[in-house]
Amino acid sequence: MSGSKQAILKRTSTWDEWERGRAARRALCDRITRGRVLRRTDGDPQKDALLRALNEGARGLPFANFPPAPPA
Amino acid sequence: MSELDPVLAAIRREADPNRKNLRVAELVCRCFREIGCEPVVVGGSAVEFYTDGRYVSGAVDLCFTGPRLPTPREREEIMGRLGKPLGIRRCEVAGVLVDLLGRIETTARTPFQTLGELQLIQIEDLIAERLLVATVPTRDESRLEVAKVLIALVAAGLVVTDRAELLPVADSPDYRVGAELRMLLAEFEPTGGVGQ
Numbered sequence: 001m002s003g004s005k006q007a008i009l010k011r012t013s014t015w016d017e018w019e020r021g022r023a024a025r026r027a028l029c030d031r032i033t034r035g036r037v038l039r040r041t042d043g044d045p046q047k048d049a050l051l052r053a054l055n056e057g058a059r060g061l062p063f064a065n066f067p068p069a070p071p072a
Numbered sequence: 073m074s075e076l077d078p079v080l081a082a083i084r085r086e087a088d089p090n091r092k093n094l095r096v097a098e099l100v101c102r103c104f105r106e107i108g109c110e111p112v113v114v115g116g117s118a119v120e121f122y123t124d125g126r127y128v129s130g131a132v133d134l135c136f137t138g139p140r141l142p143t144p145r146e147r148e149e150i151m152g153r154l155g156k157p158l159g160i161r162r163c164e165v166a167g168v169l170v171d172l173l174g175r176i177e178t179t180a181r182t183p184f185q186t187l188g189e190l191q192l193i194q195i196e197d198l199i200a201e202r203l204l205v206a207t208v209p210t211r212d213e214s215r216l217e218v219a220k221v222l223i224a225l226v227a228a229g230l231v232v233t234d235r236a237e238l239l240p241v242a243d244s245p246d247y248r249v250g251a252e253l254r255m256l257l258a259e260f261e262p263t264g265g266v267g268q
Contacts, residue, residue, distance in 0.1 A: 011186060011232050013188075021230060028224055029126035032221045037125065040214070
């Protein structure tokens with residue numbers, strides 16, 4: 001099989017295949033980001049609000065450089 | 073009750089934010105494909121999906137490829153069925169922001185990465201784009217970290233990449249970030265296996 005044909009096949013993943021690779025991808029990403037979730041909203045307030053809610057949820061992963069919540 | 077309601081309810085119950093975003097993207101893409109459009113996940117949300125949620129941009133970003141773009145009316149009608157419109161091209165679907173952009177811009181000639189019913193922009197183009205925004209107009213370390221994560225995934229073989237396309241895309245006049253890419257590939261591939 002040619003390299004390009006093989007690449008095309010591998011670029012088609014089922015959810016199960018994607019899930020099987022998830023742990024390895026996450027482990028490598030965590031090594032590079034030192035366990036942080038990188039975020040970038042470019043100051044978009046709707047995105048900031050959504051990410052703030054996620055950050056305060058049960059996920060337990062600190063966002064890098066996450067802005068403090070606005071005063072109540 | 074709409075046929076979409078049970079799907080949306082299941083998505084709302086999804087505890088993992090990354091899977092939740094994936095499911096929303098898949099549902100939105102399915103609805104646009106039903107009218108003959110071909111959506112592609114791009115930008116920050118493509119980074120998010122390739123990195124399994126270790127990067128978040130806060131929205132699912134979709135462009136369109138192929139000959140058929142949705143009309144503004146089709147866009148609004150579909151997004152109205154799925155969730156709450158928040159602006160001309162933005163909608164909230166099951167707690168996830170979705171941004172509908174225009175025609176896709178890509179320099180890579182490789183096929184899109186497909187994931188279930190999703191198409192993601194090619195990793196070769198995404199890396200060049202992230203390097204570009206990390207270095208122009210000035211070097212931005214936080215943006216560069218995002219590019220590094222993608223390059224590390226490629227160097228480790230955890231994301232399928234066409235090495236014969238990766239450097240030419242980065243070197244192309246569209247991006248001109250080949251030097252930066254070579255430097256980072258060398259960092260993650262100390263044996264010098266940068267590829268063709």
